[in-house]
Amino acid sequence: MFYRELGNTGLRVSEIGLGAEHLEGLPSAEVSAVICRALEAGINIIDVFMSEPQVRSHIGAALGSRRRCVVLQGHIGAAWLNGQYTRTRDPALCRTFFEDWLTRLNTDYADIGMLHYIDSEDDFDRVFHGEVLRYALHLKQNGTIRALGMSSHNPAVARKAVETGVLDVLLFSINPAYDLMPADAALDALFAPESYQAPGLHGIDPARALLYQTCLSRGVGITVMKPLAAGTLLSAQTSPFGRALTPAQCIHYALTRPAVASVLVGCRTPQEVDAAAAYESASDTQRDYSSVLGSAPLFSMQGRCMYCNHCLPCPAHIDIAAVGKYLDMALLHDGQAPASAAEHYRLLPSHASDCIECRSCERNCPFGVKVVERMHKAREIFGM
Numbered sequence: 001m002f003y004r005e006l007g008n009t010g011l012r013v014s015e016i017g018l019g020a021e022h023l024e025g026l027p028s029a030e031v032s033a034v035i036c037r038a039l040e041a042g043i044n045i046i047d048v049f050m051s052e053p054q055v056r057s058h059i060g061a062a063l064g065s066r067r068r069c070v071v072l073q074g075h076i077g078a079a080w081l082n083g084q085y086t087r088t089r090d091p092a093l094c095r096t097f098f099e100d101w102l103t104r105l106n107t108d109y110a111d112i113g114m115l116h117y118i119d120s121e122d123d124f125d126r127v128f129h130g131e132v133l134r135y136a137l138h139l140k141q142n143g144t145i146r147a148l149g150m151s152s153h154n155p156a157v158a159r160k161a162v163e164t165g166v167l168d169v170l171l172f173s174i175n176p177a178y179d180l181m182p183a184d185a186a187l188d189a190l191f192a193p194e195s196y197q198a199p200g201l202h203g204i205d206p207a208r209a210l211l212y213q214t215c216l217s218r219g220v221g222i223t224v225m226k227p228l229a230a231g232t233l234l235s236a237q238t239s240p241f242g243r244a245l246t247p248a249q250c251i252h253y254a255l256t257r258p259a260v261a262s263v264l265v266g267c268r269t270p271q272e273v274d275a276a277a278a279y280e281s282a283s284d285t286q287r288d289y290s291s292v293l294g295s296a297p298l299f300s301m302q303g304r305c306m307y308c309n310h311c312l313p314c315p316a317h318i319d320i321a322a323v324g325k326y327l328d329m330a331l332l333h334d335g336q337a338p339a340s341a342a343e344h345y346r347l348l349p350s351h352a353s354d355c356i357e358c359r360s361c362e363r364n365c366p367f368g369v370k371v372v373e374r375m376h377k378a379r380e381i382f383g384m
């Protein structure tokens, strides 16, 4: 495993990290198997954004005395209310749930404390000019968090935050589909360093390129979420490039952006950890993504579900990401859900048929997904 400096934090992190969100809902033994395999592979950074309590307890138990061997990213502003994830800017709730995060992970510090999921200007203003940032800075001052970070999907808002000078780390969604401008960029320009120098940007979305460059110049390390675009890039049918990329190609793409220190891959099984860690032994040819991106047609990821559940809470208690995942599986099979997907769908506590069409999810979704339309489709396919 190769390790990289995480900006100016003084932390050295494995270039492949673990995104723990897929561990939610697994029994303790299975969580432990994934954590152990990750540590064996040399992975030393884990993002634990989930507010669901049990999974955090399982991760804490799995780490045990090895807690100090890993860099843990915890989130300030992710809360668990009425049995669901929710994003909060209430200072008291931020405090309660961050303390709970520490308790369940059986630790008294987070290596990185993330201001959780700030995508809009309004939210940026609320957090950065209010109690939540003051609380986070207080945590940093007293050593409860070692570095201050922020998670975001919005390059303009993220850059604004980086330019305040208070952030050490940015957790940002990076993959080739999010990054590249349509069509008119020549391949050489897409990957040449000068492509990242404003104002002559082309190929990479200018706002994103500028963000990465700003992080690099300010010593803010980037950890990457959604490197595989929730698996969308791994299938020719769903890849906006019309061809499938491999995990190694996606990981390599993210690792070759400026300021990126670690790519956090979501894994649910030890085998998935092995597949992610296999990047380390992949050849240059296996990592090379240029042939796929070089033939990219016009595309957009807008409207595609990334299964992130940032749209919660849902008043009908629907796990929107899970419904979306099973729906997409069925759509990949011409609307015929594989038996396993249909069964998993049936076992969900709430279904598309429970949707009351309040559309709060559509307002919260960073990807402009038409959730209600998709709920109709899921109900049609699964019959509930």
Ligand code: SF4
Binding pocket: 304, 305, 306, 307, 308, 309, 310, 311, 312, 320, 321, 324, 361, 364, 365, 366, 367, 368, 369, 371
């Ligand atoms: S609808 Fe949007 S917010 Fe919800 S899971 Fe899908 S991409 Fe994430």
Ligand code: SF4
Binding pocket: 313, 314, 315, 316, 317, 318, 320, 354, 355, 356, 357, 358, 359, 360, 361, 362, 371, 372, 375
């Ligand atoms: S529109 Fe439906 S799925 Fe979305 S939050 Fe409302 S009830 Fe939940």
